[in-house]
Amino acid sequence: MIFQEVPLDSIDFVDETFRISEDVDSAAMRVSLAAIGQLNPALLIEESSRRIIVCGFRRLRALRELGRTVALAQTRASAGCSRLEAFRLAIFDNLSHREFSPLEKARILFTLKGVCEVAHDTLVEAYLPLLGLPTHKNVLRTYLGLHVLDPDLRRMFNDGRLTLASAERLSGSPREAQYRFASLLARVRLSASRQREMLDLAEELASITDTALGEVFERAEIHSILGDSRLSPFQKGEQIYELLYRWRNPRLSQAEERFQVEKKQLGLPGAVRISPDPHFETPRLRVEFDVASAQRFREIASALREAAEAPALEELFRVS
């Protein structure tokens, strides 16, 4: 194994075929190299008159930014090292000292498939376990989708704001929809389940109205919520979810709202809970209350007696 000093201007920094790291600009790397110099050589492939980086993207960039003109590297001729062999060197070199993030795993699998032309079954059976992933074709599909996701969504995924399931789902959507959802997610906070529910609703609304998924997020009412400075990102997320729910389920949500109005009309104390049958499937109502004393019991019984005479009671049953 021969290491040599290679002029930095002989390296093709634009070719990122074998890049694994998500972020190749590292301030920490620059500080380290400035303080103690380059300890670990990079790995390059020599291809006609240029050199392509296999390992050491961050090191070499940092050296260039520090104004150095040469770097320590091991160089291999492209004739003696296939793309797959070279990329495997990069994978194993990285695996020896760190764990890959999900986006890096996605990038590796994408390169193995697209650049190194590794067969689908081999990716599932050999490379998924190598990367610590379950051996299943759906996992491969998820990660390949992740790699081609909108850059903003990728960042949100990396920050933990977008779930893997949502990322996979959005990766199958048109770019426009990805961009629109990224714009929305930049201004709201959604739990994992709310992301799923919101995407469910938006997809169905798009199908119902024969519009593109992205257009659902462009409606004026949504923009109005997003622009309301009194609301926190969580409140905005909830309100947008409720809006989509009402659009998707107009009659059910109308009944739910009417039920709440009529219930309020009864003027019962907060200790009395009245709930309809799930989804109003039958007209039954459930009435519950908790009391800690006979006096409280009498107060609630009296409030219930009054409610029994209120016209709103009939309405409550009519709603349900």
Place this chain on the structure above:
Amino acid sequence: MGMIPYRPERILVQEESWNDAHARDILSRLPGIPVRTIQQVDSIIPELNSASDPHASGKRTLILARHRGRFMKECPGSGAEICCNYFVVNYAFNCHLECTYCILQSYLDNPALIVFTNLHQLMEEIRERLAQAPNRFFRIGTGEMADSLALDKITHCSRLLVPLFATLPNGVLELKTKSDEIENLRDLDHLGRTIVSWSVNSKRICRSEELKTASLEDRLAAARQCQEWGYRIGFHFDPIIDYEGWEADYREAVQEVFQAVDPERIAWVSLGALRFTPHLKEIVRQRFPKSKIPYGEFVPGHHGKLRYFRPIREELYSKMRAWIHQAAPEVFVYLCMENRASWERSLYTVPRDTDHLSSQMDSLASRGVVSVE
């Protein structure tokens, strides 16, 4: 337009089915199609499921096999609050008619079309079961896991079952279909013990969601013909689908049904609104992306099935009932798999319980039968 007939690309015969005359008869009606013998029906499932759309391609394989276990069972609706106590007998699994909403897409493990060849056992089981309960009346249908008549040109099942029921004093057979495949019924001595029923829908739904079925006109022409051959008939408006313009379309369908046939000789009419499992909804979205039916206002109901929000169902049912009774005031209308509230609010009459509905329907079923002694 008539039903698009079934023609498989290949036939797989389970080894022991070669001993059954029914299998050999079916093969003789399908000349020129490659035939292969298999040991186990399930062994073919992985191959069929590896296709890009197993539900479509699977049906192009016809499997002739023996059914294991009992043929006759209670209708799955029997868990509902009010049910009609129906029995089902399955002579086949799967259907080639490609209705977008078909529950079989999510229900069957094997996407092939399987026709059972041990029909002699099926018939014996029916005979024994009815003989064991001579004081009970049985309404039995073959349309649960397959269309009762869509394959009849190939299977000739009707020519075995109709004469069988003509000999049974305490049962009627209901053949439920979306086809116009009635030729085999022409000269059978049914003695009023077979009711031929059509699942009907608005013309728009027949065209857009029931892809290989007979058109409404052809179903009604077949129904009229069956009445002329002395059969009593039934209609099942099921699934009724809520869409913009449904009222005009279904009203027209109701009018056409009752103009086409003699209402006096209709045994019953059922109403059932569209229901889905969540799994089926996904299948429909994938297989039929243009279909709008997965996007109704559904809520989870009985057995986890999705069904329209109750006020929507009630509106569908009450308007349908009104149109039906306008056209045929005496015809018996019932709801399939519905709760008491829906009956009350849409039909304005509620059977006391399942036994009450069951006895009403038994009496309707027995009305036209010729006594068997």
